[in-house]
Amino acid sequence: MADTKPWLDPEALQGDDNFLADYGEDMSRTLNLDTWLPENAVEQMMALLKREISDAVNAEDALRSRIRHEVLPLIRGHPGGPQEAGVYSAEPAQFESIYQSLLFAGRVEAVNGSFASYESLPMGITQIGIAIVGYEGTQGTFSQRLFRKEMAEKHNHLLDEVFDCISRRQENSSSTRKAPYSRLARRGIRAYAERAALVDKARAEWRIGQGNPCAYDLLTGSGYQRLLDASLDVLHRLVKRQKKFVFVNPILEDRGWLTLGSALNPGEYTVIETMERFGKQVVGRWQYDAGSRQRVARFVEECCPDILTGVFRTSTRAPPRLFHAHREHVHVAARIAMADSLLRRERGYPLLLDMAEMTCRSVFGEDGFLGLVQDAYSQVGAGLQFFNDSRSRR
Template identity: 30%
Template sequence: MDDPRDPRRDATSETAGNDDFGNEGLTSSDTLELEFREALNLANWTSGNRLQELGERLEREVELAARHESEMAPRVLDILRRNLASAEGASVESGVFQLKPEIVLNALRNVLFNGLVEASDGTRVTVATLPVTVVQIGVCLTSYSGDGDGGSIGHRLFRHDIMRRNSAAEQDVIDFLGRRRRRGMDTSAYGDDDQPMGISDMLCRALMIYGERAMLLERSERPWRLGHGGPMPHELIVGSGRKEMAFASLEMLRKLLLDHKRFIFVPSEISDQTVVTIANSLQPLQYAVLRDTTDIIENYVQGSSYERPHYKRSGLYQAVRSFQVDAGSKVLLCVYRASAIAPGRVFYAHEDHVHEAAQIVIADAALQESRGFPNLIDIADRTCRGMFEPGGLSAQVHATLARSGSPFRFLEERRTRP
């Protein structure tokens, strides 16, 4: 792979945009407050026969907002170049870099199309009926070499409210109704007291993303591992209510992130609008290495139940803090932009391989000019959804209920509408 250190830096200075943004002296919250107060007076609303005026204002507001955003981009980049190296959580690799087209092409030919990168993605579907809930989780590996299918695994979870019978028939009924009452309030499949509970969406998602990352670690034989989402998701670090999930996740992530190191994680979106703004300020084939991810884990732990004595006695609190120090300081938060029409995106990589990772993710994302998202992750997603098609599971569940003499009894009202 090409050494990006000579051509990557973009030393060109860019001219700041126009300062005339209108509404001088007003903040965004001020203008929103003004809009809200005006909306309380129906005289300021637009009648149905004048809706064209709303469309005209919409066009003006959107065009103005897009222009202002574009004018702000060079200023954002200028601030980044001057301040990234000294910012809180900065890495020795922090900076704004520019890739040449030939470097991107070489990453495509020599790395991606040579099959040196494998992507993992998962899917999950829940079929909920009154007597049983079935959750199906599937995970697939995909690369550009061979047949494109590097392997797939699936798992199903079942929740029954009637777990077992005891000699007291009345107590059976009371327990059964109690479980139904608690079904909507349950947060995990089994609590720390080992009593049966509902299958929460958070736990199912945690199992899926655990499977995606474990698949990259244990089943992939390619040097580079490409994953969807963040490298250290909240569901895994907090265990989704299960200590064994948290301990297993920390051990697995240590091996993937700190021992293997050659990974790239690309989320579909993140909640930090500052980072999104920085990503959208980049020029095509640019990327920026922002900071480490120590603060991400800090947000998971600070003020959470992990600070309670129970978790400290179990050793989980100490394990998370140790992981924060070791992994948080080495896994870096970065942004890139693959083309002129694509939005900026976020990616995570290890500090030792962040510039190689940037070449790979930009090269793969450039294959989708308008999306600017890694094509290999999309292929893994489509492969997984095709192999673990959700409609098939639902059909099988309801066909089995029909054979049991209940073809309509447990169907939702909407499913029986003519």
């Protein structure tokens, strides 16, 4: 039937098998509260945690051994892979050279950002901060503030504006919307600002960024044409002009590649693929207009083959890290990221990126921002009627 609702379509409810595969039990058992533990069952909880964690670690060790001996040797020369694909080892002498000639010589800078938001009925206020740091100190901090207002002061058709305001507020806060455009805008603007600062404001020879250089929010514009245009411009300059960059992902993204990386020994890194596959996936899934689709597809064709994706590992006590770098400088880029990560061996993540984030928190801290907003509300006579102390569930 043409007007069948998605939630009534039996073809749309096929997640049970996936749940069983992911969690090892049927969902009906999970939903049965008789299988849930009471709050005072601490010993049972610890026994359950120890058993599940032990089983998972043992299975992961077995998987790691097989990957190391049977899969990693296949990366080099894999059909369809880049010519740089393979497993490489960085020697202590190479790290020492990078410390002396690049990192501590001030020839590497990192860019990271943060944002804080305050939501109330009259408006939503977002502060986005960006910091550029190197081992010679902070090179610059920048901030922008966005004011989201559903109620415009037009007053031409007041009743229509009132209903429009109520509708927009309900739409923007609806739980059925997974990512309202205002949230997408904040995330996309921060991602753009980090890369724009890295390209246009940083001055060091080498630049370190966080995440995926061609982030999904940028290749889609987060639904905004101007953001898409600006993003394609800055990314094109990053890839075709700057070239000496490395991006490191702080989160468990591309878990398949990280599984390969878990089989690496400390001091090893692997180059796996270009970013062309990722770019084509974005183009295939996002609903662009014809002109924008053509522009993004052209960018993916021209620039994404020049960006290589790999994984490095600095310590057995730290997780492997996904990195992206220009193919002309991929080996130096990987070693810069690894050398900087060795300065905090237990984390295995570039220290400069952590320093940039800490700088943002210091200069554009959330507590200070919220205090200023609440003080401003008080000074205009609003008191606490628009005070928001809620914490969303994650």
